[in-house]
Structure formats: C-alpha cells, structure tokens
Amino acid sequence: MTKRFGGVTAVDDVSFDVPKGAFATLLGPSGCGKTTTLRTIAGFYDPDAGDIQIGGRRVNELPAHRRGTAMVFQDYALFPHMTVRDNVAYGLRVAHTGAAERTRRVRETLAFVGLTGLEDRWPSQLSGGQQQRVAVARALVIEPQVLLLDEPLSNLDAKLREQLRVELRTLQRRLGMTFVYVTHDQGEALSLSDWIAVMNAGKVEQAGEPWEIYYHPRTAFLADFVGAVNLVPARVSELAETTVTVTFGTHRAQVRRPPDVTVTAGHDVLLCVRPESFSITPAAPADRNGIALEGTVARRAFLGDTMRYWVRVDDREWIVDQPDPGAASPLDGAVSLSVRPERVHVIAE
Ligand SMILES: Nc1ncnc2c1ncn2[C@@H]1O[C@H](COP(=O)(O)OP(=O)(O)OP(=O)(O)O)[C@@H](O)[C@H]1O
Ligand SMILES: [Mg+2]
Structure with a gap:
C-alpha cells in the first residue's frame, strides 16, 4: 500500500499480513506513517496504490462503516454533548439497531469495560482512564472484526498507562479479536504485542514477534529503536x-x-x-x-x-x-x- 499527500509519501509501498486474532502493533518514530496506515485500513483514506484485505476480502471500495473495523482515536474523540451511554450507543443508532437490542448491548459492553454506574455522566465528568474506556466501549459495541487503536494510552500517566495496557491485553485475549495498535513507545509494543511491525520513514523495516525484533533486529535503526x-x-x-x-x-x-x-x-x-x-x-x-x-x-x-x-x-x-x-x-x-x-x-x- 502507498499513500501520498501532495508531495509527501506518508506510506511507501508497505506490505504486511497481520495474523488473525493477534494483538498486532505498528511501532515507529513520529511521522513514520503509522496513523496514515491505520486510517487507510479503516477506510478514512484511499490508498494511491495497493490493496487492503480483511479476512481475505478486498475492502478498498467499501466505506469505513462496512469494513468490519472500528477505531479508537488518540484523543478519544468522544461526543462532548452526549452521555457515556449515548456515546457508546452511537454506532448502533447509525446502524439502525433496534432499541431493545441497543440497550442490552450498551449495558453489556459498559459492564465489560468496567464502566457500569457511569452511564449518565458527561465525558467532561470522567477521568482520562475512564474516557479511554468509553472510547474502547464505543468501538467494541459494534462488534468489529478488527479493532484499530491509535496511541490510545499516550495521554495518561505512567501508572495508569501500565494498568490499562494489561486491561487492553486481557480484553483482546478474551474477545479473540484482531487488534491493530499504533504506538511510538517500544516498551508498550514489546509488552502488549503478539506481532510488531516497526516502521521508519514510510516503510516497514521488520515485522515479527517481539522477541525476534528485540534480539534479532535486521537493521541498526531497529536495534536502537526498540531499546x-x-x-x-x-x-x-x-x-x-x-x-x-x-x-x-x-x-x-x-x-x-x-x-x-x-x-x-x-x-x-x-x-x-x-x-x-x-x-x-x-x-x-x-x-x-x-x-x-x-x-x-x-x-x-x-x-x-x-x-x-x-x-x-x-x-x-x-x-x-x-x-x-x-x-x-x-x-x-x-x-x-x-x-x-x-x-x-x-x-x-
Ligand atoms: N493529511 C495530511 N496531509 C499532508 N501530510 C500528511 C497528512 N497526514 C500525514 N501527513 C504526513 O505524512 C507523514 C506520516 O504521518 P503520520 O500521521 O502517518 O505519522 P505517524 O507515524 O502517525 O506519526 P505520530 O507518531 O507523530 O503520530 C508525515 O510526514 C506527515 O506530515
Ligand atoms: Mg500518528
């Protein structure tokens, strides 16, 4: 896949396979093309060249809401004028899910991420960690095949980040869902992932298991970037x-x-x-x-x-x-x- 913005080649002929059901991470320094890759998978950008396939099906022509993906944004992008309940229900409303089922799924998803009791709060009345959980719940409620997460923990303090890392990892295991996670933090990538692709200047330098990346890097850039x-x-x-x-x-x-x-x-x-x-x-x-x-x-x-x-x-x-x-x-x-x-x-x- 290649994606250009005017004269800038943000993602330069990148190709990789994310193992099904894996916690997969795109790791790399600022500006290397992680967000662009994620947004192209999600369908927010059209690639200039290449194919995106999900579960073996080419999705280039499918609009974002029909790809079976959901995205958690770095700044959470919660709707400030909606309660926690309505934020989480949003995707189901758009999909015209019936009221009874909507209520049930919102309740179950909020319980799943540990937010029961906070349904009527506004986003401004939540801590950073709680907002992050609402963002994850809002994405999960539509039952995507693939969850795309763009640096979802970067606004949080070190202790909370560590706690939510464990929660995200546990959640992913429990669901067996494919996660594609973006971070520039090597420790986060190593501790969370089954599979990592390290990006540099629009290219994937190496992809594989964390162990392999850490102990058997193919390039000096990679060796240095991961520790x-x-x-x-x-x-x-x-x-x-x-x-x-x-x-x-x-x-x-x-x-x-x-x-x-x-x-x-x-x-x-x-x-x-x-x-x-x-x-x-x-x-x-x-x-x-x-x-x-x-x-x-x-x-x-x-x-x-x-x-x-x-x-x-x-x-x-x-x-x-x-x-x-x-x-x-x-x-x-x-x-x-x-x-x-x-x-x-x-x-x-
Ligand atoms: N909409 C856009 N228009 C023009 N250039 C863009 C646009 N989006 C990204 N770029 C450029 O493409 C390159 C890759 O950007 P991208 O946002 O994918 O990087 P990133 O790896 O997510 O970085 P960060 O860790 O800072 O979020 C950068 O050089 C950026 O300036
Ligand atoms: Mg980014």
Whole structure:
C-alpha cells in the first residue's frame, strides 16, 4: 500500500499480513506513517496504490462503516454533548439497531469495560482512564472484526498507562479479536504485542514477534529503536555453517551466524548486544566460556530495577545493565565483562 499527500509519501509501498486474532502493533518514530496506515485500513483514506484485505476480502471500495473495523482515536474523540451511554450507543443508532437490542448491548459492553454506574455522566465528568474506556466501549459495541487503536494510552500517566495496557491485553485475549495498535513507545509494543511491525520513514523495516525484533533486529535503526543496545563495528574473518568468527578491536569471537542474511569473509558487520546480556564483575581472570572484555567504569546510573554502567574497553564504551543493584555495592574502577556468544547478534546491513 502507498499513500501520498501532495508531495509527501506518508506510506511507501508497505506490505504486511497481520495474523488473525493477534494483538498486532505498528511501532515507529513520529511521522513514520503509522496513523496514515491505520486510517487507510479503516477506510478514512484511499490508498494511491495497493490493496487492503480483511479476512481475505478486498475492502478498498467499501466505506469505513462496512469494513468490519472500528477505531479508537488518540484523543478519544468522544461526543462532548452526549452521555457515556449515548456515546457508546452511537454506532448502533447509525446502524439502525433496534432499541431493545441497543440497550442490552450498551449495558453489556459498559459492564465489560468496567464502566457500569457511569452511564449518565458527561465525558467532561470522567477521568482520562475512564474516557479511554468509553472510547474502547464505543468501538467494541459494534462488534468489529478488527479493532484499530491509535496511541490510545499516550495521554495518561505512567501508572495508569501500565494498568490499562494489561486491561487492553486481557480484553483482546478474551474477545479473540484482531487488534491493530499504533504506538511510538517500544516498551508498550514489546509488552502488549503478539506481532510488531516497526516502521521508519514510510516503510516497514521488520515485522515479527517481539522477541525476534528485540534480539534479532535486521537493521541498526531497529536495534536502537526498540531499546538500549551496543552496536559495535566488526569484521567477518571466518564462516562456518552455523557460526561466524568476527574481530573487533583486539578481540575475536565466534558467534551465531544470522540465518537469513549473507555475510562473507572480509565483510563489515555490526555486533548487536543488549546491555542486560552482559555480566559485570570486579576485574578477574577471564571466563573462558564467554567473550570476555576488560575495562573500567566510566560512569553509572541507578535506574531502580537495574544499575546501568558505561564501561570503557579500549577506545569505546559499552552499556551494561546489572539487575537487582541493591544486592551488591556499586562497581567502580577496573571491571570484567562477559557475554555468552549466543547473546551476540550480527547485523549485516
Ligand atoms: N493529511 C495530511 N496531509 C499532508 N501530510 C500528511 C497528512 N497526514 C500525514 N501527513 C504526513 O505524512 C507523514 C506520516 O504521518 P503520520 O500521521 O502517518 O505519522 P505517524 O507515524 O502517525 O506519526 P505520530 O507518531 O507523530 O503520530 C508525515 O510526514 C506527515 O506530515
Ligand atoms: Mg500518528
């Protein structure tokens, strides 16, 4: 699918399949085309090229209200002059659902999202989290095949966001409905999703399961976007069937060969190591089972659940996270780092 606005190509020849019944997320930085993609799926925009299919059926020519989709907007877009009950009933009214059934479905949906008792309130009399639930109820009541959610939690404080994340995930599981969720928050994407497509500048850089995206990113952009990472230039020196030997600085290591990319001897690559994959100890003889690096602590930051160290090794700094920092006194001076070879991922761009 491609979508242009005048001279701007907002979505540039993007193609992906969202698994049925999945909690699927479009993740990417501001302006990368997430909302445009979602709105095109919903039928608010006509694509310039390409097809949208839902359940195997091409829906390009179908108006938004006949696609079996419903959308939850970033600002909720509740009708301010309607009560909670009327906001939720709106889609059923438009579809000419009979009064008795309308009343029953609104009641059931409000109970489902935990809003029973607030039916007669106005949107202005609700907290942010309650408004968000009304927006979800208003979308769910029409029983869509696919629920589209555009950054629905971004206006909420951190604690409430975390609580509503869990609620959304539970709701999606209970309904077995396909959710397509848009966010620029990598933590949110990783914790909620069965499947993630990471977008950058109108393109999908990689799509797959959160685990795969986090530990086996195909590009440096992706590795960096989904979390803290060490990206270290290295050179391929030897290739075996399942391993590749790389050199970086004065070090040499044998790591897993990436299955779907071609690397050849002499090729420049990037090593991608997550900070939590290291163990850090006061300087000691090298662990012969792992890749060992000797360095000195340049600085550290206490993050609550982890201590983050920047460790200078030769001419570069490595980011290393130590869990449960309260269990030992903070390290200083000379330290040893070690990482299992299978925790090192090779990126060949
Ligand atoms: N109606 C429009 N007219 C012109 N340009 C648009 C329009 N909508 C979006 N764009 C442009 O298309 C690109 C993608 O926008 P989009 O809203 O899809 O990004 P996004 O990934 O949702 O970003 P954000 O995280 O900031 O919401 C941007 O460069 C934006 O300026
Ligand atoms: Mg957007």
